[in-house]
């Protein structure tokens with residue numbers, strides 16, 4: 001974050017695109033607090049990752065931030081608008097891509113985008129340019145209903161950037177896409193961010209978060225456990241992983257040990273004293289491993 | 301405005317790719333055509349006359365009109381009284397008497413008068429005495445009740461159009477995308493309601509024209525259609541937002557058909573002193589207006605009073621369902 005921030009100039013520093021204070025959200029249907037007393041800020045120009053396992057409350061948070069869910073408790077400002085008095089015009093500055101793709105099946109890809117573009121008061125991007133970006137230009141005139149899941153997802157994704165949003169919400173933008181297209185999407189996100197878009201990225205894919213995000217928030221059971229840059233997190237936790245290759249009854253086995261967790265330390269000690277170690281090295285932890293370490297939980 | 305047009309344009313585009321919606325839009329015309337073919341004489345442009353078989357002019361008449369022969373005066377009158385445009389011609393005391401029912405088009409009547417003048421008086425020297433005997437104004441029940449039902453159901457189906465459209469949006473979660481655009485709630489409701497409003501209007505006008513209700517008062521017709529359309533649209537929106545898939549939506553829609561049918565048949569068959577049991581139903585008031593309008597007997601007082609009742613009941617329904625509708629659009 002530190003490097004990127006400085007390269008982007010100073011005028012953006014300190015300005016918040018999103019400011020959330022003590023946000024809670026309750027679903028009456030099943031009487032759960034999906035989000036509990038969450039607070040965070042997203043700076044202008046930043047890519048902010050919202051990470052957590054299924055059911056953590058990511059989509060709920062994005063729902064409140066995009067006005068799709070009512071603001072029940074807490075204060076939320078997005079792109080200069082107070083969400084307790086939402087105005088429709090604020091959506092000229094906002095783009096939202098959904099976890100579940102939602103396009104009109106009876107319209108073609110082109111018609112879907114042309115229609116959506118007409119809803120905005122600001123200049124919009126050219127339909128064919130958008131379709132080309134995600135490799136849908138060849139099927140521009142096919143009905144979206146005939147598309148595969150991944151194609152619909154890509155259409156939903158490019159639709160969200162049609163108004164060149166200043167504030168771009170992306171819920172699982174790469175989930176379910178094959179790796180090549182996934183990395184294309186990542187490139188688009190990076191490019192738009194370089195042009196000035198602030199990105200709120202929801203995902204449970206740590207690698208995407210690691211590659212793209214300036215800062216990440218770990219959310220579990222509706223609560224934020226930590227917010228920091230992937231780099232800081234790795235500095236803090238990464239050096240303390242030890243990978244050991246050793247032989248167990250003639251078979252090679254690889255194990256990882258954390259140097260801050262007591263049971264790992266004891267186990268490593270044992271191994272050094274009694275095991276047949278072939279190789280030992282320290283390793284930078286992946287964001288996923290750090291997540292598990294911090295929250296005590298996996299991402300699935 | 302631009303956004304409302306975009307919504308309507310999208311609905312049309314999507315609608316014409318959906319056979320059910322296409323069918324709903326053309327159904328009134330098809331049904332009107334079927335009814336017309338069942339009602340003798342409706343829209344028949346050829347002049348039809350009925351004469352007694354001893355009439356000396358039969359052969360000349362046959363060259364210009366469809367001629368039916370009857371043996372006595374009574375059956376001639378009965379024939380005239382049937383629901384189509386047939387004129388009776390009786391030769392009495394050296395003059396031709398035209399027997400008309402009163403619902404024949406003036407155009408045909410004028411034509412017949414000219415014709416008779418020519419036939420009976422080629423040299424124009426002998427004056428022709430034409431008399432009218434008005435046997436009472438009556439319309440074929442099939443034409444009248446078929447017409448009323450068709451108008452009411454066409455308008456109710458406008459609500460159906462909204463239901464299907466909204467359910468489709470909900471099923472594919474596309475409403476959410478609209479809700480994160482600058483499109484306002486009001487624009488959304490107007491845009492989504494527009495076709496449910498316009499299609500029945502066009503359908504009813506077309507049906508009225510096809511069925512030969514050309515003399516009706518268009519102003520009263522529109523006011524009545526608008527008021528029924530309003531309640532149909534509100535019903536459409538509420539069913540649309542409360543259902544996430546078409547099967548259950550259609551089931552709810554069927555439940556709405558029940559009071560419509562009940563009101564129409566009730567109004568047709570109940571004795572006048574029992575009509576109060578139908579006062580709760582907006583479709584009853586709609587029936588009364590439509591009945592008067594198609595018979596060309598309605599006046600503005602009746603139409604406005606009934607529309608007032610319809611709108612009043614609509615407001616009540618709307619108050620009850622407003623929250624559900626607004627929440628459902630989220």
Ligand SMILES: Nc1ncnc2c1ncn2[C@@H]1O[C@H](COP(=O)(O)OP(=O)(O)OP(=O)(O)O)[C@@H](O)[C@H]1O
Pocket residue numbers: 027029030032033034052053054055056057058059060061099204
């Ligand atoms: N519409 C809803 N009605 C009731 N409960 C809901 C609804 N949507 C979500 N929840 C509940 O709220 C909690 C958080 O769900 P949410 O969708 O925000 O999680 P998420 O982090 O986005 O998960 P995922 O990674 O699966 O998308 C879950 O317990 C879920 O069951």
Ligand SMILES: [Mg+2]
Pocket residue numbers: 058059060099171
């Ligand atoms: Mg989610």
